Amino acid sequence: SQQGEEDPQALSIQEGENATMNCSYKTSINNLQWYRQNSGRGLVHLILIRSNEREKHSGRLRVTLDTSKKSSSLLITASRAADTASYFCATDPNAGGTSYGKLTFGQGTILTVHP
Amino acid sequence: EAQVTQNPRYLITVTGKKLTVTCSQNMNHEYMSWYRQDPGLGLRQIYYSMNVEVTDKGDVPEGYKVSRKEKRNFPLILESPSPNQTSLYFCATAPGGPSYEQYFGPGTRLTVT
Numbered sequence: 001s002q003q004g005e006e007d008p009q010a011l012s013i014q015e016g017e018n019a020t021m022n023c024s025y026k027t028s029i030n031n032l033q034w035y036r037q038n039s040g041r042g043l044v045h046l047i048l049i050r051s052n053e054r055e056k057h058s059g060r061l062r063v064t065l066d067t068s069k070k071s072s073s074l075l076i077t078a079s080r081a082a083d084t085a086s087y088f089c090a091t092d093p094n095a096g097g098t099s100y101g102k103l104t105f106g107q108g109t110i111l112t113v114h115p
Numbered sequence: 116e117a118q119v120t121q122n123p124r125y126l127i128t129v130t131g132k133k134l135t136v137t138c139s140q141n142m143n144h145e146y147m148s149w150y151r152q153d154p155g156l157g158l159r160q161i162y163y164s165m166n167v168e169v170t171d172k173g174d175v176p177e178g179y180k181v182s183r184k185e186k187r188n189f190p191l192i193l194e195s196p197s198p199n200q201t202s203l204y205f206c207a208t209a210p211g212g213p214s215y216e217q218y219f220g221p222g223t224r225l226t227v228t
Contacts, residue, residue, distance in 0.1 A: 031214055040224075042221050043158075043217070043219045045217060048216060088158065090217075101146075101171055102173060102174070103160060104174070105158035105159070108157050
């Protein structure tokens with residue numbers, strides 16, 4: 001399996017519910033980022049969490065990072081129909097404290113929020 | 116307005132006919148990269164550039180070339196396109212490298228027949 005894999009592949013919920021997506025990765029990282037993509041359009045950055053951080057919040061988004069388990073989760077609280085999109089995690093492998101230059105995206109989670 | 120532009124947005128071409136997809140940014144970012152997106156495979160990095168005249172292979176560089184002669188431009192060249200390069204292509208830029216927020220272009224949908 002590749003660096004940066006999301007789980008589940010698809011998630012369907014009702015408006016007002018919370019949505020949780022998970023990302024697992026293989027190598028040490030400098031940071032982990034989450035992006036959102038609306039149907040075939042360019043990705044939009046949501047949040048970045050550094051390897052020395054455990055949790056980060058931005059509005060209705062909460063991201064956690066567990067470097068011992070090499071995993072992260074994205075929680076969207078009180079979801080809205082407008083949150084319907086694909087969500088991707090991206091990891092930046094750590095090469096002894098510096099960056100290789102590569103950025104690896106997962107396969108994404110398709111979130112559908114029903115009104 | 117901060118922008119990443121790609122041209123063309125849509126292209127249908129035939130096998131073997133050389134083509135170039137342009138990417139331009141007005142944010143003075145050092146880092147630029149190209150991705151392809153295919154159903155079920157997510158985004159895969161093709162090439163990246165840490166600065167002018169500095170380029171390196173991503174995870175799927177075969178069949179592609181890039182150049183970085185100016186900071187603002189990072190064209191993707193397909194010397195001899197094949198049907199397996201039919202995909203949605205994205206250019207992305209960032210101020211310092213992959214450890215920073217990436218700004219994505221709108222995408223180029225390429226079909227090779």
